[in-house]
Amino acid sequence: MSITGVTATLSSADARSAHRNDQPARVVNDFSIQVATVNGSGSQTANNVLMRAIFQMGVPVSGKNLFPSNIAGLPTWFTIRASAAGYIGRKKETDFLVAMNPETGVEDVEKLDAGAAVVYDEPLNLSRVRSDVTFYSVPFDKLTVPVCPEARLRKLVRNMVYDGVVAHLLGIDLEEMRKALYKQFGPRKVKAAELNWNAVQAGKRWAEENLTKQDPYWIERLGTSGRQLIIDGNSALALGCVFAGVTVLTWYPITPSSSLAEALINYLARFREDPETGKATFAVVQAEDELAAVGMAIGAGWAGARAMTATSGPGISLMAEFVGLAYYADIPVVIVDVQRAGPSTGLPTRTAQGDTLKNVVLSHGDTRHPVLFPSSPEECFTFAGLAFDLAERYQTPVFINTDLDLGMNNWVTDPFPYPEEPIRRGKVLTAEDLERLGGFARYRDVDGDGVGWRTLPGTPHPAAAYFTRGSGHNDKAQYSEREDDYVNNLDRLARKLEALRGDVPPPEIQLAPGAAIGFVCYGTSRYAAEESRDQLAREYGVAASYLRLKAYPFTSELERFLEAHERVYVIDQNRDAQLLGLMRLDLPVPLLGRLRSVRHYTGLPVDARSVTNQIVQQEGL
């Protein structure tokens, strides 16, 4: 197969049909690579190096790790998508497979579309499975032994050999791969980096000498990565918290949120030690459970700290009682929910938007909580600061709902903007204020926004104290079971939500002129939604508008968007259309007939094709 010819802007699907017709065409910077390995084999490093090398060639790229709830020995798949057009959502089809796992090899190959390419470990003998894909058989063990004399390291180093093979086949700049590798190992592991770099070179050399390129897939330099960087959403959110001035973090480990807390702990230790004394301007407690984790955060928020916890669905369930207390007692706290699929024995390492509805109404009685929906590392960073400001400004629990896809996968992003706005600590009365005012009523709505003024424990003034309780209280924070006091309090809390509505980030909107249909999405669904919009336009000639929610409570833009479109497709990564359910609760009844649902709940990130297919079906296209 010739490797000359025009650099076609063909999609991989076009290329596959071209391949079938024996008319080779190059597919450049628009395909997906899947690496199938066993978890615990150290393949993550090799995969990150591969992704980073492509990134350094200026090609838009995304990486998604599909891993089991297990420490070692079960199948994992890492998918890298290169897309010159900038589509970074999951792509359903694999174009280029690296099959290293004997357990899943056959099935992985069977799942491919015709025209795909497969690099496989020789003993797996996968070329027998089918004849309509391109196979490259590589003797990984034989290649590893000479570069890695130490037998116990071979399992790890072996993965680097496939990086070299793939670099050769796809035309990845080896110098970029070398830089990526040394970056990945860092300055303190130079020896390990050398060993691994030898393995990459061995793979590359062997491929040069033994393989003939037969597939159409190529990576070509588009530039450089410039100021861009690679980060996972959890680290981005952790950084956001550091710069938002978080002072107390209390948490309990749960995938996929643990790496957020761990990243935060590292960043705090580096950036938040007092320069003069070396002491900590923060406190971190790994609590005994999520009840304690959120209880401590609430205690800290009550006493004036910028306090947070991070968890996932099962932890949120345990936090439910406390969140109700914080809501009724007006206590600021930030709760990050890195969502995953289902209960603890469900799909803890798979992604979902499973807590959308739950977090809005979490707890007992009448509760409504603001929830932020970041969709990118940059929003993870900026929304962290926003969440603390909202929590303290409105004296209430604020949720940040991310998910495993955003939190644990690596994303390419522009650098984050340094927060220019001052930290907003909300309505706090000092001893001097109290001296001037003579006293205060904790829950009196003096400003009409449902938010009373508070004092912090330790305020040196005899009029500073008030008594906090979840049960009925009047506006002076006195115990009360009177009907009017209870109603007044609930109504005040409702006014608070109204005021908050004006302070949450408005949705991102892209109107297609004359479009009859629109998309509503939130969080990580945006990538599939954006791409699906283009698919509908390209393949069906259907224009669709787009609205991405960044927060609950909903703002007026959403209502106007519904008014402007006949049918609005609400994309949820859950079975029960939770966002759509919330819209049903909150929006005017005459608009509800316009709502349609698109749902994806396999545990994998939603992909554009799945969205497009559901819309095509419902639109009868």
Add this chain to the structure above:
Amino acid sequence: MSAAAAPPRKTNRLGLEVISYKGGKTTLCAGCGHNAITERLIEAFWEMGVAPWKVIKLSGIGCSSKTPAYFLGLSHGFNSVHGRAAAVATGAILANHQLQCIVVSGDGDTASIGLGNFMHMLRRNVPLVYVIENNGVYGLTKGQFSATADVGSRQKNGIVNEMPPIDCCLAAIEMGATFVARSFSGDKKQLSAILKASIGHHGLAVIDVISPCTTFNDHEGSTKSYSYMREHEEPLHDLHFVPFFEDISVDYEEGTLREVVMHDGSRLRLRKLDRDYDPTDRMHAVAALHEFETTGEVLTGILYVDKTRESFTQSLGLVDAPLATLPQDRVRPPREALEQAMEELR
């Protein structure tokens, strides 16, 4: 001048009258042991001259947990959720470790629903005073057994408890609390001395106070009734408390007295009764409690004191100022820090 002869004062060393340490009117049943503990707390904080605005008082849920509303009306209070005051108080202390913290809990609140959080507070040695108002039942939900009910103890309706009780003092000693005492709400002098001493302790003080529930657990057959306690209280020592701001010397017979100096300089004098008891000896304390498990007697007094262990906030290495009110320039790292973090990821 001897302590016993100290003239009654109208104001404490801050010039505050006792009224500044009172709270709202109690809504508990007449004769409830919890009310007596409330009285002792008021006295203790007043006599020690603690500024009320430096105190936070927290609780879970139960009759006992209502009591923070009845003392220290000039202190911030928090009646939180059932069993979890330990967690909330831990968080509050993290936010401001300069505060003096008192938690009031019940036996149900601590030993049943809150046992997990209680245990971990012990491990951490969180600097606060944790009072368990122990009546062997759930008062507020009308008299069900709690996990501290003794084997053979009978409910009003005749049901007998067969389960071994959880001894919160034993747990406290084993798991890391550094001041552990047991008392009886009816033992004014002892309880008062223990509370005042606990205020001067820098780690976690756990005080289990047998506090009869007159409504649901004060009958014949109960082991937490007033009459049972009057007959079965077995004080380890006679306690005499000397606050750090009073300079008093007492003559005493060699070998009859032990003295524990609290972190604030106050002194607790333990006069020997039937046995020589060393409250700094952990094994001794544990053995004594086990020894009394089956006798039906209730050992009271200072069970254990450890002044060497770091408190939780000390071990966290926090800056001196409260985290809650650190200014922006101390909690938001500079621009270069963000640029550095970004550069590392390029």
